[in-house]
Amino acid sequence: MASRAGKEKRRTDALSRERIVEAAVELLDTTGEGGLTFRALTERLATGPGAIYWHVANKGELLAAATDVVVAAALAVEPVESAASPQDEIRAVALGLFDAIDEHSWLATQLAVQFSRSPSGSVAPRIIESIGRRVQALGVPEGSWFTATSALVHYILGATSQYVTNSHVLEAELDRGEFLGDVAKAWEELDPADYPFTRAVAGQMREHDDREQFLIGIDLVLTGIAGLHRTKG
């Protein structure tokens, strides 16, 4: 509680990169992807835009930092149960990201952006490391480490990006069930000549459970990865 080494704190609400990023995350969570503006941020932090630009280079860097903070938290939670198999751990890591996207609807888009724009940034290595270690533990031959990890990460990114409760849904005050119902209805009304499969599958789409579906997909990829073992004598 006592201040250490006699260093005086200036003002309690002094700006810092951390505080700015934190405010950005809150703003994104509350008002959605388009809600993060320097106007809103300056108001919330009671400063001018110049103050923010002193700590952060531009909006892109701010979004990258916000994404990194949230991803780091999501990956840190994973409880290391000693009894868990690598497969179970991979499922847990994937679900951690799934839940993070569920909580922060803006995260899905940003994950895709960070991965493709700056794979050497902090976000991509974090996720690759977390999945990759378990791929190693799976006994995948070394030559396939990158391939197997990539496939898992690609599936996770693709799948999670669609499970976003997006602003459109929030605006209309629909819950996920109503939303899926509307989509299913639209699918059922497609031209039977052009869209027989999509129509046939509309019911399954309406009733599917997001998390369950997501995990089944993970398991499909894991099954495929298990097949890589036999390739190498």
Place this chain on the structure above:
Amino acid sequence: MASRAGKEKRRTDALSRERIVEAAVELLDTTGEGGLTFRALTERLATGPGAIYWHVANKGELLAAATDVVVAAALAVEPVESAASPQDEIRAVALGLFDAIDEHSWLATQLAVQFSRSPSGSVAPRIIESIGRRVQALGVPEGSWFTATSALVHYILGATSQYVTNSHVLEAELDRGEFLGDVAKAWEELDPADYPFTRAVAGQMREHDDREQFLIGIDLVLTGIAGLHRTKG
């Protein structure tokens, strides 16, 4: 060449929704994601913004239409070789989308947006139908049609979204090889204590071939899907 049924054409360059969407695609291809503005569009079409808004509700609808046109073209190309297995056809469809994204770097982001924001729009059903029919042909039990198709589509979306030659790369005038080299270098310089796997895999990342890697991932999912058959007696 002769005008049909005596209908007079007004001016050759009369506006239409089609012409606007076409111009939007060209603008996106030439100047990238951020290059599509109503300013640039009005200049290219020699009109005012009001003229565009007469044919198109807003920018979102314009982007959706541009995405739909490009996706439709990509899926239409698939040559129906009668000897091809469903697996081969799925690979061909996937590669068609891969190539489309390679040609139109803005497409990856837009695919993700269209899928999550309006899965009842035209883009998502087109892709689901194209993949889904082949999943049916694979002999997947009916109860797993939606699950199997979703897994494939999720993988495809996730994987393609990362193979974009993005504007950052274009600006720096790097080719894909140099870009991957830089990423690999950055990975190799990560903290050995925190990122042993990512460091170990940097070399594989540098040398990997995008298309080959993409297809292996497809095959991993297909292997997993093959396992679904046995679930049902």
Place this chain on the structure above:
DNA sequence: ACCTGAACACCGTTCAAGT
């Protein structure tokens, strides 16, 4: 070193007015 806030060069979108 850190912050202020006016100013700049853009956006997407609207709308009275024209033909």
Place this chain on the structure above:
DNA sequence: ACCTGAACACCGTTCAAGT
């Protein structure tokens, strides 16, 4: 029915000036 173009309410970003 279709188009014009000025105007509006925003953006992200800069920068001289302050402390």
